Amino acid sequence: MNRRPILKNKYYLYLTEFFAGVSVMAVELGASRLLAPYFSSSQIVWTIIIGTIMIAMALGNLWGGRAADKNPDPDRLYRRLLIAAVWIAAIPVLGKYVILGISGLLVLTVNTNFLIIAAFCACMVIFVFPLFLLGTVTPSLVKYTVDSLEDSGSTVGTLNACNTIGSILGTFLPTFVTIPTVGTAVTFLLFSGILLVIALVYFFSAKAKLRLCLLTLVLFVLCALGSVGNSFAFWEKDLTYEGESVYNYLQVKETKDRTILSTNVLFGVQSVMMKEDGLTGMYYDYALAAPVMAGLEEKAAPRILILGNGTGTYARQCAKYFPAAQVEGVEIDDKITDLAYQYFDMPDTVDVTTYDGRAYLHAVDTRYDVILVDAYQDITIPFQMSSTEFFTLVRDHLNPGGVMVVNLNLYADGEGSINQSLCDTIASIFPAVYTVDVSGSTNRELFAAMDGDPKAWLTEHRRAVVDEALSTQLERVEQRMTAYQGGGHILTDDQAPVEVLGMRAIDGLIQEELTYYKEKFKTEGISGLLG
Numbered sequence: 001m002n003r004r005p006i007l008k009n010k011y012y013l014y015l016t017e018f019f020a021g022v023s024v025m026a027v028e029l030g031a032s033r034l035l036a037p038y039f040s041s042s043q044i045v046w047t048i049i050i051g052t053i054m055i056a057m058a059l060g061n062l063w064g065g066r067a068a069d070k071n072p073d074p075d076r077l078y079r080r081l082l083i084a085a086v087w088i089a090a091i092p093v094l095g096k097y098v099i100l101g102i103s104g105l106l107v108l109t110v111n112t113n114f115l116i117i118a119a120f121c122a123c124m125v126i127f128v129f130p131l132f133l134l135g136t137v138t139p140s141l142v143k144y145t146v147d148s149l150e151d152s153g154s155t156v157g158t159l160n161a162c163n164t165i166g167s168i169l170g171t172f173l174p175t176f177v178t179i180p181t182v183g184t185a186v187t188f189l190l191f192s193g194i195l196l197v198i199a200l201v202y203f204f205s206a207k208a209k210l211r212l213c214l215l216t217l218v219l220f221v222l223c224a225l226g227s228v229g230n231s232f233a234f235w236e237k238d239l240t241y242e243g244e245s246v247y248n249y250l251q252v253k254e255t256k257d258r259t260i261l262s263t264n265v266l267f268g269v270q271s272v273m274m275k276e277d278g279l280t281g282m283y284y285d286y287a288l289a290a291p292v293m294a295g296l297e298e299k300a301a302p303r304i305l306i307l308g309n310g311t312g313t314y315a316r317q318c319a320k321y322f323p324a325a326q327v328e329g330v331e332i333d334d335k336i337t338d339l340a341y342q343y344f345d346m347p348d349t350v351d352v353t354t355y356d357g358r359a360y361l362h363a364v365d366t367r368y369d370v371i372l373v374d375a376y377q378d379i380t381i382p383f384q385m386s387s388t389e390f391f392t393l394v395r396d397h398l399n400p401g402g403v404m405v406v407n408l409n410l411y412a413d414g415e416g417s418i419n420q421s422l423c424d425t426i427a428s429i430f431p432a433v434y435t436v437d438v439s440g441s442t443n444r445e446l447f448a449a450m451d452g453d454p455k456a457w458l459t460e461h462r463r464a465v466v467d468e469a470l471s472t473q474l475e476r477v478e479q480r481m482t483a484y485q486g487g488g489h490i491l492t493d494d495q496a497p498v499e500v501l502g503m504r505a506i507d508g509l510i511q512e513e514l515t516y517y518k519e520k521f522k523t524e525g526i527s528g529l530l531g
Contacts, residue, residue, distance in 0.1 A: 021166025026191040052123035060135015060169035075382025081199040084133040088192035092185035156357035245335035269313035283443040291407040308375035311340035418501035
């Protein structure tokens with residue numbers, strides 16, 4: 001075996017194992033952020049990421065052990081680290097193109113479970129190879145560190161401890177430090193750079209493979225330069241803001257008449273501000289029926305609570321049309337709240353708390369006249385805010401005559417759909433439930449009350465509304481309100497498969513949108529599609 005002098009120092013070998021563990025977890029967390037703008041950050045996507053990485057690591061362990069027995073040359077291990085480092089550095093530059101390419105190929109051929117299959121294929125192509133290489137580290141290092149059978153147990157134990165401690169650090173650093181501070185792309189570069197340094201120190205100490213080292217350095221620098229100014233939404237031009245938080249990819253874009261927040265590149269708008277201070281034409285306008293139903297104009301000190309405040313679209317509207325109301329917002333992502341004040345003119349009168357919506361209800365005993373639940377983002381529906389236990393909490397925080405309004409943002413009907421499950425769950429708590437489909441979108445607004453009929457309340461109170469545009473909008477809502485009769489699809493804290501139901505809804509939307517292109521592809525092939 002070619003035993004380089006540096007390997008006589010076991011601390012260097014332990015350091016290699018430590019940073020291999022750091023890098024594996026950092027790549028795993030980076031993978032979740034890389035995939036989230038395209039496939040969401042649901043439990044299903046996390047399952048795909050973890051499963052794929054476990055496959056890669058298992059194969060790497062198996063092959064690495066056999067390779068070390070067959071040819072225990074440590075040069076091979078550190079060459080693999082060089083390759084893994086460059087591959088990981090290239091992920092932020094090329095990863096999104098791979099994702100879109102795979103999605104484009106599958107979308108015309110896969111009819112069901114598109115997001116699951118596309119996310120799995122993307123993970124396999126992007127992440128399996130470098131993590132397979134990192135999986136070879138432990139069995140290879142065992143070969144170089146074990147001197148005799150007498151100390152083999154303690155040596156292997158120390159290696160595993162180094163790997164585990166590294167994995168712990170690689171879990172916390174990206175989530176709480178690097179991704180929120182410098183972003184996903186730089187996170188990949190930082191941890192791939194550490195691997196590169198470990199391998200370069202090995203080869204430089206022996207003055208070996210210098211050409212290979214120079215090549216990998218050049219490739220790494222090119223990847224780093226390619227990541228500068230790199231955007232998830234590379235098709236977007238002149239974004240006002242692009243950044244990341246602990247929870248989200250964040251994007252602010254301005255058009256002629258509005259400012260828009262998107263937290264998920266391919267799934268539309270999460271918040272909007274009209275530059276001329278009017279109705280938005282979106283679901284927020286429909287939700288304004290709730291304060292009218294609750295008769296806020298007739299109450300002395302009405303209160304409105306928004307769970308999922310975002311950048312404050314609904315809060316601004318409530319402050320404009322119902323100035324006597326005290327508006328409170330709850331938003332788990334403090335960076336979104338910062339953007340609300342910086343770009344979206346959040347009123348100073350709105351009190352925003354950084355907290356989970358359900359945890360907030362547990363923490364306060366205040367009662368409200370209107371509670372808006374707007375915490376469902378594409379298919380990322382927090383199960384803890386979709387169950388009977390949650391909606392019971394909301395009910396208990398409503399004043400007599402109060403109204404809950406819920407934004408259901410996946411238009412999905414049919415037996416066992418996500419909307420049916422949510423509506424059935426709500427109807428099991430609230431005796432009066434109405435829904436209204438939002439024109440030109442996949443949103444559906446749900447209104448629920450305990451001690452009266454929301455539609456009758458709207459009829460009673462809307463005529464007193466002075467603003468002409470709002471009055472017209474309220475009339476439209478009243479005409480479209482449909483009473484909902486509950487069924488047996490109840491979500492509970494114990495069983496709330498919202499990710500699976502959400503994926504099913506997204507599949508339906510994708511297939512519906514692509515029907516024309518699929519027919520074109522079937523009849524005329526690629527040439528017809530391109531034409």
